[in-house]
Amino acid sequence: KAKEPGHRLLETTQELVMSSKPVDTEMSFIKRPKLELVFSPRVPPAGPSGVIKQARLTENPKVPQVVDKVVSDIDLKAINGIIKLYDDKINQRHITRLLSAGLFGVKKNRKLVPTTWSITAVDDILGKRYWKRIIHNQWINKVKIFHYKALGNLVVIFLYPSAWMFEAFEYWFFGSSDAMAVDWETWRGRKTYAKDVAGAYYCTRLEVLEYLDMIQRQAGCFLFMEVDKEWIPCGVWRFREIAKEALKQQPILADTLEDGFLELRKIIRYPLEKYLERSNTYKILRKQETLEQFFPKDVQG
DSSP states (O other): OOOOTTOHHHHHHHHHHHOSSOOOEEEEESSOOBOOOBOOSSSOOBOOBOOEEEEEESSOOOOOHHHHHHHHOTTSOHHHHHHHHHHTTOOHHHHHHHHHTTOSSOGGGOOOOOHHHHHHHHHHHHHHHHHHHHTTSOBOSSEEEEEEEETTEEEEEEEESSSSEEEEEEEESSSSSOOEEEEEEBTTBOOSOOTTTTHHHHHHHHHHHHHHHHHTOBOEEEEEEEEOTTOOOOTTHHHHHHHHHHTTSOOEEESSHHHHHHHHHTTOSSOHHHHHHHOHHHHHHHHOSSGGGTSOGGGOO
């Protein structure tokens, strides 16, 4: 449980994560911390670690009023609390920390949540919120291609006129011979966990949905993530930030899907045909004589 009477270390941790800024803290450990770095494709690098004996804040945490209000509301459902904070400009990382520390939801249901789970949960909750808002919007009227590269990672967002569909491809230029991961959904949304692309699926989907909500349109999306050998392991955070930066750039425009593919081939390194062979949403597009036969009529642009 996230609230055990007398669990001072947990209470201190919860005070820390509620703060919008770092808080000076004194800690003592049972043993000397292990001075080693842990790298992972899915989570940011972890520094020295150890078993904490006790911790004490040496200054007052700076807790935003809206955070204090949501955390204190023991009758507010977790989903509503997460959306409330996001709407009040509390960033995704802060919300994730709060969920990890068991500070959301009805009192009896509050639990500690592993960091990777909390990141995906927040992205999924916010993504579904935007999905419900954009699926009745008109389609975009041109292909739009956004791209950005940083930290050895390329993200390409290929939007095309359609009802909402989303397919994420993650390709690593090292490792196994079959280094591609693919997950997807149609305008009906997704009900199962995207186990292949995992957290990167949800964080990039959120960025795309938020963009579409901003322009009040909907679209189909192929999203490509290519990872070079010189990549820096920063967890799924890197894909979120690179996708966010990509959507700030001026898009390449095309009138047709095929014209868009010509432009796309100039950006990605892995052959487009290989991606399309694995694509489920592209198969859907090819099977339809016209998109209008497949998608709801009230949302066509």
